[in-house]
């Protein structure tokens with residue numbers, strides 16, 4: 056094609072110049088390019104317009120030679136890859152935002168960074184510039200290949216390790232800090248995987264869907280304060296760092312995002328996980344109702360009573376086993392033989408009128424549960440307004456009274 060750019064004195068024939076290798080560019084429609092000109096090319100696969108700046112053209116025998124033109128600094132690297140929504144592939148396209156995330160993460164040059172879902176590596180590149188080492192876990196083999204292409208032969212290549220796999224099924228290596236723009240569908244399990252990771256890391260700086268992020272940082276009485284909030288804040292302090300609009304991504308997601316900083320508590324607050332989880336599930340079943348009305352529910356009382364009887368039976372069994380041991384050792388000491396069938400003599404006989412007894416036992420148990428709430432001054436309080444400390448205290452009161460949630 057014959058082309059004269061309006062800023063250029065020369066007029067010459069030009070063939071296609073691709074900013075990247077031909078394989079990466081395979082999805083683009085063919086267009087002519089001119090030096091210093093910004094071209095918008097549409098990626099056939101994704102339908103997105105990408106901006107390229109033509110830096111250099113070399114001419115050989117009057118014919119334009121194919122040569123790599125550099126993408127301008129503000130261009131996100133994308134390659135010719137089509138993005139899969141099912142894998143949450145929304146690439147960060149705003150380099151200022153990438154800089155801001157890295158700067159706010161407080162990276163030290165000695166840090167080992169865990170990046171989850173590096174994609175085409177826009178964030179990875181900045182992390183490699185700021186830290187000692189980056190370990191990136193990526194599920195999509197196409198992205199892994201793209202990362203290899205992008206970084207091999209660069210000064211960073213020996214400080215980048217890419218693990219191909221699902222981060223939720225990957226045993227995470229040691230890291231000081233996690234920085235990631237994650238696929239939003241794994242937000243919750245990933246957060247808890249990180250919070251249970253040992254040894255404890257310094258911080259995780261993660262891009263989440265805005266609403267999820269606001270749940271993590273919520274305080275008592277905030278609209279989004281929920282079980283997720285309390286469960287997360289049990290193990291970490293969480294801070295909101297940045298609001299991020301959807302147009303900073305390619306393709307733009309349907310929701311806005313936020314970057315938060317998660318700092319695991321040191322030392323950890325130790326709870327029996329099943330017990331804590333069962334307790335919070337009941338408390339947040341209806342978070343705006345009073346605890347009194349939640350714990351008066353028949354289903355809640357019968358569940359707690361079942362647990363109570365089980366724990367009592369186990370404790371009784373343990374006591375009996377201990378007593379038998381005492382007798383046995385007493386017998387050994389004194390040369391007395393114990394009868395193996397002795398325990399059978401203790402079998403209970405069922406009497407008439409047992410149904411009445413069951414009802415009175417149930418209401419006795421209900422009084423016990425409500426008594427705990429009254430004594431702790433929790434009966435009129437609501438989960439939506441309780442602090443983490445108050446939840447911990449209430450659970451300890453229940454447990455002290457022999458009432459368990461698992």
Ligand SMILES: C[S@@+](CC[C@H](N)C(=O)[O-])C[C@H]1O[C@@H](n2cnc3c(N)ncnc32)[C@H](O)[C@@H]1O
Nearest residue numbers: 145146147172173174193194195221222236238
């Ligand atoms: C939102 S994109 C972020 C890409 C890149 N970090 C960026 O900011 O431009 C999420 C990335 O996570 C990857 N991914 C999705 N599910 C994953 C999983 N379960 N484990 C690891 N990576 C995953 C996707 O393939 C994609 O590359």
